Amino acid sequence: MTMNIDPTKLHGMLDLLARTDAEGETSGPDDDQDADDTAGPDDGDDEVAGAELEAEEGDTGDIRALQRRGRHTLSLEEARALQVRARRRGQKVGKKRAQVKAKRNPPSPIMQYPPNMVPPGSGTRQLLDKWRRKNDPFVVRQDGHYYAVTEIRCICEGSSNRAWVRIPAGSYTFFERAVGDDITFLGTIPGSVTVNLTNLQRPSKNTYNEQDFLIRSITMQEAGLRVRYDGGEVNAIPGIGNAADVLLGKAWLWDDAGAFLPKEIFHDFNGENLLYRALRRSGVLFFRWDKRRTGGNGTMRQVLVDHLRNVPDTKVKSLQRTSGGAPVLPVPDGYIFTDNPERSEEGQFSAVITVNEDIAFPVKPIDIGAGSPSKPLEIGLYVQLSLNGVSFEHSKRAQGASV
Secondary structure (H helix, E strand, C coil), X not given: CCXXXXXXXXXXXXXXXXXXXXXXXXXXXXXXXXXXXXXXXXXXXXXXXXXXXXXXXXXXXXXXXXXXXXXCCCCHHHHHHHHHHHHHHHHHHHHHHHHHXXXXXXXXXXCCCCCCCCCCCHHHHHHHHHHHHCCCCEEXXXXXXXXXXXXXXXXXXXXCCCEEEEECCEEEEECCCXXXXXXXXXXXXXXXXXXXXXXXXXXXXXXXXCEEEEEEEEEEEEEEEEEEXXXXXXXXXXXXXXXXXXXXXXXXXXXXXXXXXXXXXXXCCCCCEHHHHHHHHHCEEEEEEECCCCCCCCCEEEEEEEEHHHCCCCCCXXXXXXXXXXXXXXXXXXXXXECCHHHCCCCEEEEEEEECCCEEEEECCECCCCCCCECCCEEXXXXXXXXXXXXXXXXXXXXXXXX
């Protein structure tokens, strides 16, 4: 509420207080009380207390000065004038409090990001803006999840007396196939990709519904084993029957008892797959985006994620701790997985395990029923990578998925 004070109705009170202010008998509310402020950094409470005391003494001093000059009553207009002076003194106290608070809690410096750098937490917002601009109904899934399995063909070398399994140096790719695509196990066994290997459906190949998946975290685990022995040796085993398919790599195998696999593959006490552990000790994980299918100039972007040994099997790993983690990548070329790379500027996403040098894993050949030790020709090690994050997709696609 604004007070409109008529100076003609104050009976000279303001003139009287102006004279006492000038003579130093009273303290005017507009005096610069902070001009000689020399308080130290730890004197904040004393500064505020002193300002409050000055304000209170100033309000009392006005009344005492009027009393000494024979003024014992005040009109309504004069009371309002004194209120204005008191309020101005209170504003100075509030200013002092704010100054002390600012000294104690200086504002955090604003981080200046390099050009083209996406600030942390901006990925979701930018995708949200992108989908809003499409003017099509869409949904956001907070618990998005994709997984894919890659095959690592481990070659068994040596003799029936002394042998070792070699994990060849090279690259092993995830998310290059979708459910229903053709696949070959161990190089010779034809098959089809099922949901055991991936949940990537890629419906946009037919419907172009599109989806953008912002990757937030990853997990990894072993996904199975296959073993392939020499066909001649296997067929010569008396009564081998249906077990031949297992020994020829046509079936999944878990064999910590060492009946079909060298016993060194599994830990004696906890059953851990030591071949998988050996891979984790030496492999490195990358993310890739290939723009060769999007009408670009054939560029590929590859980002180092981390050593496999730093990607835990049992709990989620945040990408924030990786070298070149999520905050430093622009979202259009960042950790985005799109199911329609042919029509997306992000390009085809894949993840790759890179093994820079061969890994040797000594094993002892075993008797698989032929009466003498045999070594496998190769062992298929299968590893699953899971992506966790936020999914943006057309609402009609979500409705179709729920039917």
